[in-house]
Amino acid sequence: METEKVLEELKDIMVERLKFDPSRTSELTLATVLPKGMEGSLGLDSLDFIEMSIAIEERFGFVIDETQNVETHFETLGTLVAYIALHATGG
Amino acid sequence: MPVERAAIRKSLERLTGATGSRLDGLTARVFVDFAMCFSDLLSTNREPSARLASYVAGTDGVERLDGLTGGLISLTAHVGNWELAGRLLAGRSARPTHVVVAPEEARELERWVRRDGEGVRFVTRSRPTVSLELVAALRRGEVVAVQGDRALGTRGDTMISFFGRPAPFPLGPFLLASAVGVPLVPAFCVLTADYRYRVKVAGPIAVRRGDEEDAARAWGALLEDVVREHPTQWFNFFDIWDPSNG
Numbered sequence: 001m002e003t004e005k006v007l008e009e010l011k012d013i014m015v016e017r018l019k020f021d022p023s024r025t026s027e028l029t030l031a032t033v034l035p036k037g038m039e040g041s042l043g044l045d046s047l048d049f050i051e052m053s054i055a056i057e058e059r060f061g062f063v064i065d066e067t068q069n070v071e072t073h074f075e076t077l078g079t080l081v082a083y084i085a086l087h088a089t090g091g
Numbered sequence: 092m093p094v095e096r097a098a099i100r101k102s103l104e105r106l107t108g109a110t111g112s113r114l115d116g117l118t119a120r121v122f123v124d125f126a127m128c129f130s131d132l133l134s135t136n137r138e139p140s141a142r143l144a145s146y147v148a149g150t151d152g153v154e155r156l157d158g159l160t161g162g163l164i165s166l167t168a169h170v171g172n173w174e175l176a177g178r179l180l181a182g183r184s185a186r187p188t189h190v191v192v193a194p195e196e197a198r199e200l201e202r203w204v205r206r207d208g209e210g211v212r213f214v215t216r217s218r219p220t221v222s223l224e225l226v227a228a229l230r231r232g233e234v235v236a237v238q239g240d241r242a243l244g245t246r247g248d249t250m251i252s253f254f255g256r257p258a259p260f261p262l263g264p265f266l267l268a269s270a271v272g273v274p275l276v277p278a279f280c281v282l283t284a285d286y287r288y289r290v291k292v293a294g295p296i297a298v299r300r301g302d303e304e305d306a307a308r309a310w311g312a313l314l315e316d317v318v319r320e321h322p323t324q325w326f327n328f329f330d331i332w333d334p335s336n337g
Contacts, residue, residue, distance in 0.1 A: 045247065046247070
């Protein structure tokens with residue numbers, strides 16, 4: 001799956017499931033840090049990560065294998081896009 | 092501890108309707124019961140789980156756990172000796188139990204009150220992505236134990252009626268349950284008159300997507316019953332209806 005398409009789908013998830021203001025997504029880049037508490041981050045909290053992980057599985061058609069250390073894949077939009085692109089079954 | 096004492100007194104007034112000398116007595120009793128539970132926590136933490144049964148005077152509903160397969164969330168509150176309940180139930184379920192805790196304010200206390208082992212693992216809520224670990228544990232059929240009576244002061248709180256007034260409660264346990272599709276099983280461990288403990292396990296709360304706030308209200312009603320019965324064993328030393336107040 002192409003990086004750009006995955007990124008756009010993730011932005012949709014942020015608006016639809018995490019209730020982000022759509023205007024915020026235009027500022028996002030692959031370098032955007034996701035977890036809150038880090039400088040310049042998007043500020044996702046623990047509930048956001050639960051919601052986002054479930055939404056990713058539904059949208060991209062694969063099960064996130066949390067037995068692996070998936071936290072590293074959720075560090076930035078770039079790492080998450082790469083992880084999804086590797087596992088997504090659609091598109 | 093005048094601030095904590097005042098907060099407890101105010102809470103007890105609302106929980107019990109007591110005034111005057113009876114309220115003074117109940118307020119003092121909270122500190123006695125807390126001291127008892129805390130000292131037992133320190134000693135039970137150092138004992139093998141097989142010996143913990145000697146602290147238990149009886150159980151209610153523990154057999155409910157036997158019929159549950161797959162992951163579940165053990166939902167408890169700052170009532171009695173909640174950590175003893177966690178160790179006892181972890182020993183019974185033979186499934187790894189991940190106990191979610193706030194970063195301890197007094198870090199030097201951590202090694203005394205948080206001891207991994209015998210199927211129990213403490214997970215500190217120190218980073219947001221810890222929730223991914225909990226999703227994984229539940230999917231493996233393991234147990235996640237969380238406290239459901241202290242709001243986080245974030246958007247993850249919801250207001251529910253508690254003893255007739257709205258109070259913030261954490262919504263996270265209910266969102267986690269609905270996201271993974273596992274039940275919440277309320278469990279408590281209260282001090283008895285002979286200074287032993289009674290473990291109470293209530294019926295599972297199933298949470299469907301979108302019904303998380305209803306589930307939180309059901310939990311609040313259940314917690315009200317337990318706190319009404321054991322008002323001096325509810326150890327929240329602040330105004331739970333308005334945590335920003337002091």
